[in-house]
Amino acid sequence: MSEGFGKGCHLHLIDGSAFIFRAYHALPPLTRKSDGLPVGAVAGFCNMLWKYVSDERGSDAPTHAAVIFDHSSKTFRNDIYNAYKANRPEPPEDLRPQFPLTRDATRAFNIACIETQGYEADDIIAALACKARDAGGAVTIISSDKDLMQLVGDGVQMLDPIKGKPIDRDEVFEKFGVWPERVVDVQALAGDPTDNVPGAPGIGIKTAAQLITEFGDLENLLARADEIRQPKRRQTLIDHAEQIRISRRLVELDCNTPLDFTLESLEVKAPDAPALLAFLSEMEFRTLTARVAERLGAEAPAVVSAPLRDAPAAPDLPPIDRALYETITDQAGLDRWVGMIRDTGQVAIDTETTGLDEMQADLVGICLAVAPGRACYIPVGHVAGGDDLFGQSALVAGQLPLDQVLAALKPLLEDPAILKIGQNLKYDWKMLARQIPELGGIRMTPLADTMLMSYALNAGTHNHGMDELAERYLGHKCIPIKDLIGSGKAQINFGQVAIDQAAPYAAEDAEVTLRLYNQFAPMLPVERVTTSYELTERPMVPVLADMEMAGIRIDGDALRRMSGAFAQKMAGLEDEIYALAGQRFNIGSPKQLGEILFDKMGLAGGKTGKTGAFSTSADVLEDLAAEGHDLPSRILDWRQISKLKSTYTDALPTFVNPDTGxxxxxxxxxxxxxxxxxxxxxxxxxxxxxxxxxxxxxxxxxxxxxxxxxxxxxxxxxxxxxxxxxxIPALKLAFREGIDIHAMTASQMFGVPVEGMDPMIRRRAKAINFGVIYGISSFGLSRNLRIPRAEAQDFIDTYFQRFPEIRAYMDRTIADAKSDGCVRTLFGRRINTPGINQSGPAxxxxxxxxxxxxxxxxxxxxxxxxxxxxxxxxxxxxxxxxxxxxxxxxxxxxxxxxxxxxxxxxxxxxxxxxxxxxxxxxxxxxxxxxxxxxxxx
Missing domain, CATH: 3.30.70.370 (Alpha-Beta Plaits)
Structure with a gap:
């Protein structure tokens, strides 16, 4: 019990971590104008704190208060169950720099700011609530987190900060089907996929509540599990009893969490106006700064935002020196590198393999870099020339065993406190996820991908391969892979390259990737693409990797039957084509087809380009078919069937992975x-x-x-x-009311009723609706609808008359593209438009x-x-x-x-x-x- 805290005192405990994530997801991205620092979550957090501080509560006003945060490190629960919270995605990169700022904000508001290493915020809240209750005081937990509901009881209530609604024992019973003191028993049975609490398979909240109500508590239920009548449920509880007990330890909050402060020290204090206003001004929150200054009777400081700086210059680093690289061949060297990575907190990683198909390639080596000039190569799969008696190549001596290397790296690569940097990381992610499958593979997190950074910054201006990026941004030319593996029939795989030749090439990849990361990372906020990279680029890596690894089944027999049917259909079309042409010829030869169409048959068209060859492209054939010529129409049909046969029905079975089917x-x-x-x-x-x-x-x-x-x-x-x-009001109304958009457009354009509309009129409106998105021309529309070009132009003119907002959008977008050199999506994706100011056809x-x-x-x-x-x-x-x-x-x-x-x-x-x-x-x-x-x- 803390001296000075007792009956009549009221402690408010604010779930700070919940406030942060609520603020981050509820508000659009925001960056500080002076330097591009992401501050959206900080802004929302400050607004929530200000509302809390300025609300009038009367008799419910707190005498003591604190904001409780999660510490970034692992907690004691990971020692109980190492997969605890393993499914939680790492925080977005634009949120990470905002975590310490929310702590600064809390202190600026003059509220106690608390976090404890090894314990979650919920445990600190539990310990404080229990101490305050035992001291005779009242407690209000400001959160809607279900895990905190086990604390609700005499002297302790919760307050949903969004709804402003108290959560008492009745609300807890309504949610869990049991009173707060039995909530942990229900959670232990039901588990929690969000936190990766296993629970009892197949038992949800409702069933768990029924079981706890019937048997009184969890231990009694497990002791008497053989009395349960449902066989499947009975066996589940018997088979998973220990797992359920572990789950209870995971969900039960620790009221004995060590605290290095007293309750008395949490006494409510008025905001320190100069400190608070200085912080808000530094964050460049103009509106909130003015509001707080007015309420506190202070003068609002000026909030000045300097213009965005140019992209930061690359650090002045020495050139890449391959002589500095290490080759790791013993455990001591591997342990040393693991220690360096843990000390650094980040590592650039690249894998070397026997091929480009990451679903079948073997791992040959792993490259790591922690700083410019500090890179290494760990060979694990290099083979000597010649085969043994079983047709297998023997490993070159002096390499660490693969399983030994993976065992050392798995905890490191899966540690959320260490950033993994790569170039085209999806490849390396899949390669490592396929290793040690009995332990679930290696699932790297968190990630930073230099290829995707370059893409976010420079989509449309250049390619994003590592060799090109190294030359463009680092002025460095990488060792060409062909220098090592050759080309053509003499090409070997990387596992056959001598280690002393492979190591400089491999380690260079890791160092170049690290240098590119250091170059690109500060450019993201300056170019205002941090949010796009963090929310729509980087998180795609594990999502797509899992999809690709899952694959999809195909029916090979059905495809073979289709190939036969397509072959017959092509043969029938060939007979028709020969009859229409009056002779046999190679239908797949543009030269011979051009001679038939334009020389022999005299159709409109002719030779084009510098070579003077006939053009028989799809566009040319479609124009001729639209004019009523049968031969071009049959050629198009033949080409379509031929492409489907060669690309899909013939080819797909060859892509079946022999291991997965x-x-x-x-x-x-x-x-x-x-x-x-x-x-x-x-x-x-x-x-x-x-x-x-x-x-x-x-x-x-x-x-x-x-x-x-x-x-x-x-x-x-x-x-x-x-x-x-x-x-566009008309289109928005149609979509909101579920009206047929193409029929509505036709009705607007041609003045015909929607009911009983001629399908051909609707089709024309549909062609314009979709075509206008792509800036369709009268020439393109005339081809699509097979109507005269003048008529197509009339349709387009009528369309823009009926929907003038579309023309205004087009003009506005082109003007923005010309002035900015790019356009942006609603989510901030930057799409560069390098050719927008050119003249001529381009x-x-x-x-x-x-x-x-x-x-x-x-x-x-x-x-x-x-x-x-x-x-x-x-x-x-x-x-x-x-x-x-x-x-x-x-x-x-x-x-x-x-x-x-x-x-x-x-x-x-x-x-x-x-x-x-x-x-x-x-x-x-x-x-x-x-x-x-x-x-x-």
């Missing part, structure tokens, strides 16, 4: 400058969905036994974004790209945000996200969980823009399920 595509995060993902090896994003042949190919993508594929697809997302950004394409980029980029940002949130949202379901196809996500889920997945995933997707952006039109997601992809879509 599934196809594993790879997604490029930093490909399209608008943020759209690209799928390669194989490309699963370009399978036609509207043709019969494309649907048949999708039928070959199948679910595992007892599972279903689920497809969730944004409905007309780019049109909805256009309606929002261009502020200028038209640049303008069309600039018009489309904020719309397509915002759509890409939205689905990225949905994908990033999805794993945590569906973690409790037997489901896995497998594919992303532009506006569509494909999952594999156990049959009995299909509806649950659809409900949760749809909610995540439809709310993905929030809280950063509040769209003025709703996002709508269509969903379907089936045994194959075609049925699901």
């Amino acid at each position: 599934r196809v594993h595509t790879s997604y490029s995060i930093a490909g399209a400058q608008t943020g759209r993902l690209a799928s390669t090896d194989p490309n699963l994003q370009n399978i036609p969905v509207r043709t019969e042949e494309g649907r048949r190919i999708r039928e070959a993508f199948i679910a595992s036994e007892g599972h279903r594929l689920v497809s969730l697809d944004y409905s007309q997302i780019e049109l909805r974004i256009l309606a929002h950004v261009a502020d 200028a038209g394409g640049a303008r069309r790209a600039a018009i489309n980029a904020p719309i397509q980029g915002t759509a890409a940002d939205i689905i990225r945000r949905a994908m990033i949130r999805m794993p945590a949202a569906v973690a409790h379901l037997p489901a896995q996200m497998l594919l992303q196809v532009h506006d569509e996500l494909v999952f594999e889920v156990r049959e009995d969980a299909v509806e649950d997945l659809i409900t949760i995933a749809r909610d995540v997707m439809e709310a993905a823009a929030e809280p950063a952006v509040k769209l003025s039109v709703p996002l709508v997601v269509d969903a379907g399920a089936g045994r194959n992809w075609a049925e699901a879509h």
Whole structure:
């Protein structure tokens, strides 16, 4: 008991960590203008504290108060269960520098600021609440955290800071089905996927409450588990008794948490006006500074924001010296490097492997760097020439065993206190996640990816490969890989390279990556792309890696049957083509086709380009087909079937991984400058969905036994974004009321009623609706609708007359692109427009790209945000996200969980823009399920 604290005293305990995350997620990103420092969470936190300080509470006013924070280190619970909170994602990088600022803010408000190493904020709150209650005082815990509800009772209540509503024993009973003193028993049984508390499999809150109510408490329940009538539930409790007891230790708060201060020291004090105003002014919070100054009767200090500085200059470092690199071949060297990394708090990492397919390649070595000039290579898989009796190459002597190296690095690479820096980290993440599968692989966290930093800064201006970045930003030319492995038929894999040659190349990769990180990191806030990088680039790495590793099943027999059918259809088309041409020729030869079309048949067209060759591109053939010529039309049909056969039905079976039996595509995060993902090896994003042949190919993508594929697809997302950004009342109203947008557009343009509309008129409106997003020309629209160009131009003119806001948006966007050299999405993604000020034909394409980029980029940002949130949202379901196809996500889920997945995933997707952006039109997601992809879509 603390002297001076007792009956009549009222202690308020504010859950500071909850305040921070609430502020961060509830408010749009904000940076300090003078230096680009992220301060959005600090601003929200200060506003919440000011509201707390300035509220009139009367008899409920606190006599003592403190703000309690989580310490950044691990807690005693990790010693009890090392996977505790293992599923928690690391805080966004733009939030990390704000944590110490919120502590500074608390002290500026003259409120006690408390955190204790090894203990969570909840434990400190529990210890203070128990001490205050035992001293005869009253306690109010300002939080809505369910884990704190076990403390509610005589003398202790909670207050939801958002709703302003007290949480007493009755509210706790309503939530948990038991009184506060038995909450930990219920939580121990139900577990908590958010904190990775295991609990009892298959038992939720409701069932747990029934069991505790029936048996009185957890220990009595476990002791009498054999009395439970339901066999499955009985066996679960018997088999997992120890796990349940561990779970109880994890969820029970520690009222004996050591405190190095007294309750008396928490006495409420008035804000120190000069200190508080100085802090708010330093943060450049103009409005709050003025408000606080007025309330405290003080003069508000001037808040001056200097203009953003130019990008910080690269530090003056010595050139890269490969002679400084180490090769680690013994445990002592490995231990020394582990210690250096822990002391430094960050490490650049790169893996060397036997190939580019990270699902089948073997690990050859690991490269690390902690500072310029401090890099090493750890060889683990280099082999000598020649094979042994079993056809296997022998490892070169002097390398540490792979399992020994991985055992030393796994705790380090999974430590959330150590930043892992890489270039194209998704590759290395997957390589390491495949290692030591019996322990769940190595899942690196937290991450920083220099490729994605460059992409966030420079999308559209140059490529983001390491060698190019090293030359461009560091003035350094890396060792070419071909110098080591050769090329062509003589090429070897990296495991066959001598270690003394491999080490400089490998360690150089790690050092270059570290230097690039040091170059790019301070540029992100200056260029105002920190939020884009943190929220839509970097978090995609583990999400996509897990999707790619999961893969998807295909029906090889069905594809082979389709290949046969396509071959027959192509043969029939070939017969028609030969008949129309009057001779046989090589249909796949542009030269021979051009001679048939333009020399022999005399169709409009001709030779083009410097070579004087005939153009037989799809555009040329489509124009000829639109004029009523049958041969070009049949050629187009033949080309489509031929491409489907060669690209999909013939090729897909060759991509089946022999170990998993599934196809594993790879997604490029930093490909399209608008943020759209690209799928390669194989490309699963370009399978036609509207043709019969494309649907048949999708039928070959199948679910595992007892599972279903689920497809969730944004409905007309780019049109909805256009309606929002261009502020088009008619379109927004139609989307809000669920009106057929294409019929509404046709009605507006052509003055015809929606009811009983001619499908051809609706089709024309649809073509314009989608075409205008891409800056379609009269030439393009005439081709799409197969109408005269003049008529197409009339349609476009009418469209802009009916929707003048779209023309205003286009003009505004082009003007911004010309002045800024870029456009931005609603979420701050920077899309550079390097050709926007050119003249001639290139200028038209640049303008069309600039018009489309904020719309397509915002759509890409939205689905990225949905994908990033999805794993945590569906973690409790037997489901896995497998594919992303532009506006569509494909999952594999156990049959009995299909509806649950659809409900949760749809909610995540439809709310993905929030809280950063509040769209003025709703996002709508269509969903379907089936045994194959075609049925699901």
